[in-house]
Amino acid sequence: MKIGCPKEIKPQEFRVGITPNAAREAVENGHEVMIETKAGLGSGFDDAAYEAVGATIIGSAEEVFAVADMIVKVKEPQAPERKMLRRGQLLFTYLHLAPDPDQTRDLLDSGCTAIAYETVTDRSGGLPLLAPMSEVAGRLAPQVGAWTLQKANGGRGVLMGGVPGVGPARVIVIGGGVVGTHAARIAAGMGADVTVLDRSLPRLRYLDDVFGSVFNTGYSTAGLMAELLPLADMVIGAVLIPGAAAPKLVTKAQLSDMKPGAVLVDVAIDQGGCFETSRATTHGDPIYEVDGVMHYCVANMPGAVARTSTIALGNATLPFMLALANKGWKQACADDPHLLAGLNVHDGKLTYAAVGEALGLDVVSAADLVNG
Template structure:
């Protein structure tokens, strides 16, 4: 198969879809890899490294899309890429369709085969291609939250871990999945007073067993959230419903109950966000303030640490990419239920129920196209 790796052009996105190590493995399996010039530079991988790995460097994004049968990316295509996508072309990347209707309609119109990292799902309901970036984003949410709690950045002026004789910051984590667990670990490690909420009692029991003594667990519901937000300094939104829009757990009216300078970090923003007042921001302009509450809503948080993120992502995606390239997408998805669940839009049809429901579109069962 002919595989293309374009340069990411989303604002301040420095990751790349495949590392040179990944290129070597794809070529060993008999495939050709075409990488756009400078695609890996932001992650620390020069064109020379890709050439040594066996890839062919193409000068423009147009040539990469025109040449490739399968495109491996990191982030969803943006508007300037839509017309480059060909009918039947396989796109293997994060899409987060349910949070952005224009992208969904564009991919339907282009009749591409869109296999989304975020909905590839194992039998145990885990999301193997979302996990590495969720780990990065969860840990980063505390780094960024701690920074924006500083007074010059309009935060409360509180040190996350406190010092002897002064209490630490109170951190509230909404969601006990991969993002929430990593956020809680980082916050606890810095000495914060952490509370993590989830609706799954079994998960809360597990977290209660593994977390240090400065992490408390509570059942998540609106009453509990309203009770806790006035006393917390940093609130992390870490809720995920695979392939669907995240629910609003923090509503607009709750902001008035928060202390001035409270910081909200919505890691779920690329799935629509779990904080009603959040809207996607960029690393260039990451925050905004509503009712004296600082909102950090960067939609590609791991893009700020691309060297770590790109390697972590390729570690997870490469085995699936090899399956798709070796067998072709249709056979690979027929053979692997994990990959089949990754299909969202295929040849103009929406085949993932969460996406169809988000925009009231016609749903086509995926088995009918395999």
């Protein structure tokens, strides 16, 4: 199979879909790997690193899309890239379709087959291709939130860990999954007073058993949220409903209850955001203010630490990429129901129920497409 990897064109996105190690594995499996020139530079991989393992360097994204059977990326294809997709071509990347009707329509119109990293599952019910970036984003969230809290950036001027005689920042983490757990660990490690909210009692018990008094836990209700928001210096939104739009858990009206200069960090922004006032921002212009509350809503947070993120993502995607290349998408999905869960679009048909529900579109069964 001809596997193509274009350079990411989303603003301030420095990751790359295929590492040299992944390219080596694909070449050794008998596939042709084509990398757009300079695609890996943002992650510290030059063209020579790819050529050394047998990959071919291609001069432009147009050439990559024109010849590749499978496109492997990091971020969802941008509008110019979607115009280059074609019927029968396989796209393997993050998609986050639920809050993005334009992308969904373009992918359906292209006729391509699109498998989304974020909806591939595993035997334990986890999301193995989302988890590495969730870990990175979770660990970054307190770091960027602490920066936003600085007075020069519009924040309250509160130090996360405080100093002797001055209390620490109070941080609320909404969601106790992968993102929330990592965010809470780092925020607590910075000395903050942290409370994690979740609606799963088993998850809260797990967090309490594993982390004990490192941070507090609470059962997430509207009443508890209303009680904690006025006390918070920082709120980290870390909720996830796989493949679906994120629920809005903090309303615009509630901002008036918060301290001036408090910070909202929305890690769920890829799925539409979990705060009513969230809108996607970039690393070049990451923060904005609404009613005195600072918002950090960068839609590709892991891109800030591109090398770490690229290697972590590449480790996770490699077995699936090889399965798709070795067997073709249909046989690979027939053999692996967890990979089948990643199928979102095929030949003009939407195949992921949560996306259809969010966008009001008809959905066909992915299993029927594979077995039919």
